[in-house]
Amino acid sequence: AQSVTQLDSQVPVFEEAPVELRCNYSSSVSVYLFWYVQYPNQGLQLLLKYLSGSTLVKGINGFEAEFNKSQTSFHLRKPSVHISDTAEYFCAVRGNTGGFKTIFGAGTRLFVKA
Amino acid sequence: DAGVTQSPTHLIKTRGQHVTLRCSPISGHKSVSWYQQVLGQGPQFIFQYYEKEERGRGNFPDRFSARQFPNYSSELNVNALLLGDSALYLCATARLNGEKLFFGSGTQLSVL
Numbered sequence: 299a300q301s302v303t304q305l306d307s308q309v310p311v312f313e314e315a316p317v318e319l320r321c322n323y324s325s326s327v328s329v330y331l332f333w334y335v336q337y338p339n340q341g342l343q344l345l346l347k348y349l350s351g352s353t354l355v356k357g358i359n360g361f362e363a364e365f366n367k368s369q370t371s372f373h374l375r376k377p378s379v380h381i382s383d384t385a386e387y388f389c390a391v392r393g394n395t396g397g398f399k400t401i402f403g404a405g406t407r408l409f410v411k412a
Numbered sequence: 413d414a415g416v417t418q419s420p421t422h423l424i425k426t427r428g429q430h431v432t433l434r435c436s437p438i439s440g441h442k443s444v445s446w447y448q449q450v451l452g453q454g455p456q457f458i459f460q461y462y463e464k465e466e467r468g469r470g471n472f473p474d475r476f477s478a479r480q481f482p483n484y485s486s487e488l489n490v491n492a493l494l495l496g497d498s499a500l501y502l503c504a505t506a507r508l509n510g511e512k513l514f515f516g517s518g519t520q521l522s523v524l
Binding site: 304332340344388399 | 445457468470
């Protein structure tokens with residue numbers, strides 16, 4: 299079984315500042331890792347994913363994340379945020395041994411201030 | 413190509429009633445998953461279907477059931493509705509061995 303912990307429920311940040319949204323996971327098997335974004339009244343959209351290979355993963359809208367197996371973390375970063383990045387961000391994990399059951403964290407609300 | 417479509421978008425029911433939510437996957441997607449998202453929380457896994465068979469079930473009571481049809485569309489049924497069933501119900505689809513989930517915009521269910 300897998301679980302995901304997002305360490306911050308809310309992250310306020312000023313426009314053009316860097317941001318890091320933290321995610322830790324636990325699993326008894328190797329995993330795939332994901333970050334999704336949800337804008338108000340919408341479904342979730344994939345930002346980026348880690349399947350294998352390079353531990354630094356680049357996604358859409360200038361986001362990137364680094365997989366750290368020893369620390370079981372998959373933190374999301376962006377060097378300079380925009381007002382339009384204000385949204386809910388979800389870290390998710392899926393075991394890579396088959397099946398499609400994806401487990402989501404509770405979410406981090408990123409609020410970008412002018 | 414059309415994305416994942418869910419219907420209805422909004423629904424109001426009273427306690428004890430039942431509800432059916434529908435999901436049409438992206439063309440070529442054979443896996444459908446259902447998630448419940450309560451306000452302020454992350455999506456909670458309810459069911460996953462692939463090739464019309466249930467492949468995974470989350471920690472939800474038997475009042476929740478689902479099925480997948482030959483055209484890979486899916487229905488989620490909830491019987492004997494409770495106030496706590498009020499939530500956004502999300503459908504997510506994927507290809508064979510797909511790693512990426514494509515989400516619909518959800519059905520907002522309110523139980524009064």
